[in-house]
Amino acid sequence: MTGPGAADLLEADSRVRHTIKARHEFRGMRTAEHYFEVPLDHFGDPSGETITVFAREYVSTDHSPEQAAQLPWLMYLQGGPGGRGTRLPALAGWSKAAAQDFRILMLDQRGTGLSSPIDRNTLPLRGNDAGQVEYLSCFRADSIVADAEAVRHALGSGPWTVYGQSYGGFCALSYLSFAPEGLREVLVTGGLAPLTGPADRVYQATFRRVAARNAEYFGWYPEDRETVTRIARHLRETEEFLPDGVRLTVERFQMVGSFLGGNTRVDALHHLLEDAFVGTSDGHRLSDAFLEQVRGLVSRSANPLYALMHESIYAQGMSTGWAARRVRRDFPAFHPDAAEPLLTGEMVYPWYFEEDPALRPLRNVARLLAEKSGWPPLYDPERLARNTVPVAAAVYTDDIYVDQELSLETAAAVRGLQVWESADFHHDGIADDGEGIFARLLGMTRSVRG
Template identity: 70%
Template structure:
């Protein structure tokens, strides 16, 4: 294997100190397959192929370099899938609180950022769609956890602390399942995944939550109910094009429902909608400003892995088969042709890969991943039921992305998990009051009352 670890650069600015770490890790850790193989199946040995995983270290300049080097590590696992580590220019929010006790390590999860990238041109080098799908099967939470544990050992760290946001919380549960020896404590925000059951039940719960959030939003802004319906009808009848050249369809417009997932974003939806139309010689048309704002919300150019791998994060032992698309049939109020169509959330549908030019090159591999039947388990129910690692989680009552009821099932399934259930935040709570949320969870895992 090539050099396992090197630091490219160090910097100091605005009260923080950074170091840029690169790690050479196996594409196939071997153990990943051993965790989840079917009975009688012999796991494949590592192919010997390696990839690079990047991580940026953050610490406070309130400490000298020598003092900072003695601080324990906090690994932050961000949302996703397919999300790179946050690029911050000052210590604020949860990082401000965490930097008092830790050095923070922020991963670019494999395939993202400065880690060996996955994009259409690099993925094409893998060969045909089947070979690409085989490659991407190594980019789920199990592999991310294996990378993390490899990195911890390479750094010579004692068991470290982990903070997981959203999908990062899913990864933290996988870490507790398969490598608890690497963990001192775990904190999770908006990320208690269901540890058993098909993806369908996740989306049934999600559609119910999103429908309720639509109702809440339109009660606040009743005038927007008419605007949303008007836009959907207009897009059915009148071609409108984004600046990138593709047509904006009614179902892609519904994706602006991503605003509904947070306290800090939901009111911005009203500002988006209020200047949707302009009068032209040809009649009402969608404004250029509106179309540009929508483009940034409905394109996956910046993070195609999110769409390609999204349903696989729920795949355990069976195919997901476009679960959100199938379950949608049970919720006709989300159809763009409904009398008053609702806005959607983070669900991924097969038409994404026809309508978004950034995703068209991934169409065939996405179909193969949706049909993949031998996904390895991502969690060990027995290990979680006998867990001894301190765990605390912020559970948001009205989270439209990670259902409260399913989260509470997971609370009951993980021994010693301390939930903090609150209706004060939505999925983006860590962005609204990260400092307060971190302190609350840190106090729970450290035994504060």
Template identity: 65%
Template sequence: MSAGSSYVVRGTALRDHWFDAPLDHADPSGPAIRLFAREIYDPALESGNLPWLLFLQGGPGGRGNRPLGLSGWLREASKSFRVLMLDQRGTGLSTPASRQTLPLVGGAAAQADYLSHFRATDIVADAELIRAQLGSGPWSIFGQSYGGFCALTYLSFAPEGLKEVLITGGLGPLAGPADQVYEATFGRLRARNAEYFARYPQDRAVATRIMDHVRNVAEFLPTGERLTPERVQMLGNYFGGNTRIDALHYLFEDAFVPTPDGDRLSDGFLTQMSAQVSRAANPLYALMHESIYVQGAASNWAAARVLAGHPEFHPDAPEPLLTGEAVYPWYFEQDPALVPLRGVAELLAVRSDGWGPLYDPAQLARNTVPAAAAVYAEDIYVDRDISLATAASVRGLQVWESADFHHDGIADDGEGIFARLLSMVRGDAG
């Protein structure tokens, strides 16, 4: 382990930490990777006297947050903790996995074997290695979205390392198949489309017009590839937030401009569109997304198979609905950051061996670690009914269900949500 000197950014104290970890924790003498984590605390407090809180980011494939100050849930957490913001393996500064770095491993088959060590069980093993090297006793963890999935894995296989667990929007199914997730979330997404187009009825015609336009007229994103109707549909990712849903309206109103060749999509729209649909910043999301549900059987492009039974989401429907959090084979044909990874993506999608269990239901049923989770009633990414079924399988897990927030609730009222969950696990909730 190595650590840098502390420094202060806008009233936030930071210290960078580096750790060496085995690629395969079952083979400590094998290839190694480097892990990065950033310590965050209030400089007005003596950090050495503060207990640790490990934050597990959503994803998969999302790096830890890069805060520019103590705000939101970090403001609340820093009253009681020094926060460790982990770049999960393969993300950020933790031996990144991308089209640029994965060829160093070998061909597609070697890359698939390599990435089989980038799941929640490996992230938990990394966390335990880090905890030991920091000299911490059992610590508190906070998991958002996929980070909550990792928290359940932590409760399954290393509960001795945990003091208390907080989860927001992150209670996934404990067993397969992945299809159940998409059947549920397509239903939530259909309702969210109806809600949006009822709020902004003029946008229904705009969205359809954009998709018809790019089907017939070549419009190119700043990264050089042609924009397609199915990539326009990816704007449904805006539906996962309380405020982002309204931001979509402002994007649509910038869509067309008059030109000598007739109405075309504006440069401003195309630039914003590119930022929404590219996976250049988090390629592991596309590569590993369906694997977070896989335990012993191949996903075989589950989202694409389920979508086939929902014609209202087909790009050639009369008024196609916008899609949400899912990955389809065409991602690896249309996104320049993913095209070189098409071979490994196909191998991961059909991989049926090498996927070990992500949870231990027996251990969860006898859990003794205090835990609390926020479940959002209309969450389009992590279904409410699946979440409640999972919660019922974890002994002592307290649930706070809310219809006031969507999947990004901690971006809306992080301070309030964090404080509520912490009070729940400590037995002093009002």
């Protein structure tokens, strides 16, 4: 099975309905709320059922409405999967830089935010477990790209600029594969996905990176090595419950390693751990403050699509079969029963769907997704090898979520893709210096265009 062709996308575009429901002006920007009705299945049934896709437009008030109408569009693709478009309280960082020259369109990727959202309440409307899996099969990067093209045509835009962060970069690679005629230039930060191979390759690299990041962190805060070990031992011996009433297990506690993925957040892990224990009449227990913070870190109630679809973003052809669980066997230091267990990163395991109340009703669907084979390709390596769209990508040397070596392998496979590699940032680089990173990447693509 091949990816969508331009003719397929244009046929779907002709049936897209577009409405603007609200406009606002505040803190130096004007916003407009765009709603689009697009095909659920762009490729198998483009004239069938539709879903809603939402995007919010941001324009600087430095431009008059007349001037703004002449600005080119930049579509921002958020990380994820399962993350809604960023809600900007003001133009700052990369968005401030972009708003000098663009109208920014912040897309809620299908299934997130206001784009026909998916969760434990809405998914059962699709029928039985098999029906829900079939529905979710329409929520990968190829469909997100088809939505983007439908939106672009509905807005009357020519080829536009796409900026992809993390999973948004994966989507940008799919865009370059299946609809490059819709792209003026592409910017990617921390988001060059492997074009081929099983998901196991990704997790082999990821576990190694996360182990190294654990070592680096505990080098900065050696007392936290003792605290993490103490918490793990305590959770094995004593029942502790999160504010939602669910028992906190060692495995779930290890998820606080999400802090390790960034420069702007990593030190906050120390502040979390320093609140861990409090003296009580029953001895030392985990504090309410700590448990509340952990609940916010380990719950997927706000983005269940992340847990459901995470491994499928690497699936092309074969099933993933819970790749992270399988690969973890090669890294015993991450096992919850290890003497000094390491903290984990973004991996998803079957037990997520037993321990998280927001995911528990979806456990059979998650199992079927893990077992599903025959996934269509997400990239077209031959087309990428002939690419003519200017592309610039930031690759972070020590990124624990998108491996440097795999990223550089992909970069070499995309004709004309320029890489800026930096050891100064981690996966959250655009939160660190978004304005500088955006300007650098845009300058790289413009230097090619001339």
